[in-house]
Amino acid sequence: MRFLYALILLGVTAVWGWTFVVVQDAISVYGVMPFLAARFLLAACALIPFTLRRITRRTLVAGAGVGLVLAMGYLFQTLGLLYTTPTNSGLITGMFVVFAPLSDRLLFGVRIPRPVLVAVVLSFAGMVLLAGGNPDGVNFGDLLTLICAAALGLQIALLSRYAAGHDSLGFASVETSVMALLFAAVWVLSGDVSFPPRSVWMALIVTGLLASAAAFWAQTFVQQRLPAARAAVILTMEPVFAALFGYWLAGDRLDAVQIAGAVLILSALFVGEMLPFFSRRRTKKGLPSDPV
Template sequence: MQKRHLYLFLLILGTAFWGISFTFVKVGVGNGSPFVFLFYKFVIATACLAAVFFNQLKYITKNTLKISVLIGVPLLAGTILQTIGLKYTTVSNSAFITGLDVLLIPILKFLVYKKKVESKIWVACFLALLGLYIIVVKDGLSLNVGDLWIIACAFGFAFYVLQVGKFSNEKNPMPAVILLMLFCAVGCLIFAQFDSNAIWFPKTDGFWSGVLFAAIPATAYMYAVQNAGQRHLGEEKVALTYLFEPVFATIAGIFILNEKFTKEIFFGGLLIVSAMCIAEINFKKVLKK
């Protein structure tokens, strides 16, 4: 099996962990502090990666630290915004709206790096916005506050993927990933100091199981595979694997939290997933075949 095919499979498996983690995070955070939950998540992820890739720690340099900060800022922002949003909206809404980062990536590449945006991207954006409208707009033009947080988080994750792509040629990516997790942990620790709901040993049901699932398979595993795999796949291919995340998240939300799967979620989600597919398919190659 070629490396790119192996990493593609590993990334899809990671998106399953990501999707299921939406449910664990929503239950774990409850009415408590999202910063405490995320602090534990990133600390455990850091410890796991440092233990597994202990021999890589000797390659940490000042440049590694710089890269981890540049990648860590958008990741920290996206993760915090998403976790806050999950407190106020459903798992399905959160997953599908977060999926908009797939469309934001090429658009931000155009705005930030002045790279041309294909016409299919604008078609995809129209479909995605229509799907978003169907899912989240209720009672006229009002938006659920949680949905607004999630829309903001999609921008954070899009910038994160772009930053990873910018530094994907690094010979040893794991030291930067370990420092990236540590940077996010420190960031959450700082934010938690200003959160009146911060309880360091909460008794919320599902808190610790949620932290462990979010930390190990959904964070340590996924971000390690993503940062290593992006050297072989590129930003767009990595983004394509994100198509599976809202599907897994919705299934988990239905079976674990008994969330309702409404016709609005179905049709809106279908439009968003279709938009993602349109954005990622190389129509020239398809037509040639």
């Protein structure tokens, strides 16, 4: 079953990789805070009707705390897209693979299994090559996105620790509602409230319903069943998908060094997920598993 959970989470990363291009186009028309508020209000409205009876006081407290951390990640990621490319944003966001197990270790003392540790090292090396191949160098948007990566890494660790025992759909609904209320409040206080133009509605539907409501539920469901470090390894596929969609939709191009980085990330997925999967199957069949 863990292999199936990994595939679900991989699908989530593909959707998120696609949205880097979608979001950059939308905020250039509508602005960062209006877009974030409209996106998460739409996501919250989609989830709340199905989750009101599933939300307990305990879920409300835990989900709100994790939602605040997630809101910080999305805020810095979206602001960063004003100053950097979708490909750059996706690649740097992938640095959460380093921050997630570090947060898990520092906050909760969780030991990192050897295959996952190797996968984290490979992923980090892939991130370095992917970002190092960028001819534009580090800019302000890259730095904002690095803060996003730290927040997302912390969110992954918190989700693996506190989502267990909660209804996954209810937990995702609380996370989304907290972000919606926070961004909407800032939007109203900024005095720049306006109805979304027709040109951004498709982006709002894709990011609000698919990349937020559905994806947060899937992520919470999976991370109730997978440890933070292993989930972080799977989620490193997000920058690969971001680079692919950046190439296809935004005209971004990868050089040989960046392609090598993408290959390292794919190898990290194999080491962190496929090898343990086949090892467990060998054990169930009564065959000696390879030492790890």
